[in-house]
Amino acid sequence: MGGRVVNDALTNLLIPTALSMIIGECTEVSPWLARLVLRLAARRLGNPEAAERYEAEWIALLDERPGKLLKLFFATWIALRSSWTLRAIHRSPAGSSDASSATAGSPDARGEQRPRRGQWVRAYLRESQIRRSGGYYRGDRYYPDRRRWGSAAARRRRRRNSALGLCGILAWMLGGAAQATGITGVVVIGIAMPLLISLAYPFSTRTLSRLDSRMAAASLRREDWSLGVVRVPTGDIRMIRRTLAQGGRPHIADTKQGGDQFVRVVDITLGGLAFVVRPRRRRLRPRR
Incomplete structure (x- = not known):
């Protein structure tokens, strides 16, 4: 009841x-x-x-x-x-x-x-x-x-609050959908998913614009570099963030390529995922 x-x-x-x-x-x-x-x-x-x-x-x-x-x-x-x-x-x-x-x-x-x-x-x-x-x-x-919207501490605080807010809304929606049954559950899920997408859109566009600005500041063209996501070990997250804040160029081992290739880190998320750039592989056309 x-x-x-x-x-x-x-x-x-x-x-x-x-x-x-x-x-x-x-x-x-x-x-x-x-x-x-x-x-x-x-x-x-x-x-x-x-x-x-x-x-x-x-x-x-x-x-x-x-x-x-x-x-x-x-x-x-x-x-x-x-x-x-x-x-x-x-x-x-x-x-x-x-x-x-x-x-x-x-x-x-x-x-x-x-x-x-x-x-x-x-x-x-x-x-x-x-x-x-x-x-x-x-x-x-x-x-x-x-290129600038407040101080670095204010930008980090806005990103953290946005991520926590999205996680809280997602947990609330999934909890309500799990408890609902029948047609009520279908209605809740049908409304929750578009709402979550509309709320996550500003956060995702802000992340992409930040990546574009950082690649432009480092003189990295999208035509020459491909963007990827790599998991960072827990102990290295703080060191990589400090290096990025000081204007350095941190590199980590690419686990997807067997660990023998180092890639450059452009940005790092709150969950420990690093956005990295790799040189694009040029496909050579066969000579006729």
């Missing part, structure tokens, strides 16, 4: 959540909502001239995010961040004098402070945008640096 109640509750909770996420990922509802949220957040700045510029910059950053649901989450985070910034700027400092409060309360002083507040908002958002994405300004136009 208890198992049936748990299965019914799981199904009633999973089906609406999965359907809403599938609709948001497979349709254009999420990108439209994301642009609407960014437009409203830009208008809340109180400066019509800067609103259009910030809206264009935020939409440019929005287009770089993979996945439609991820775009909506990113737009929501930008809107909350701008609201927190405006609240911190408009909040009166503690312990202010009576003269300053009386001066600030006059209509002339408020009229003079409005453009200054807009300048503070623009300066703060500009500095936070540079710190977050590592981009730069040329005149009034912003150019994000796609």
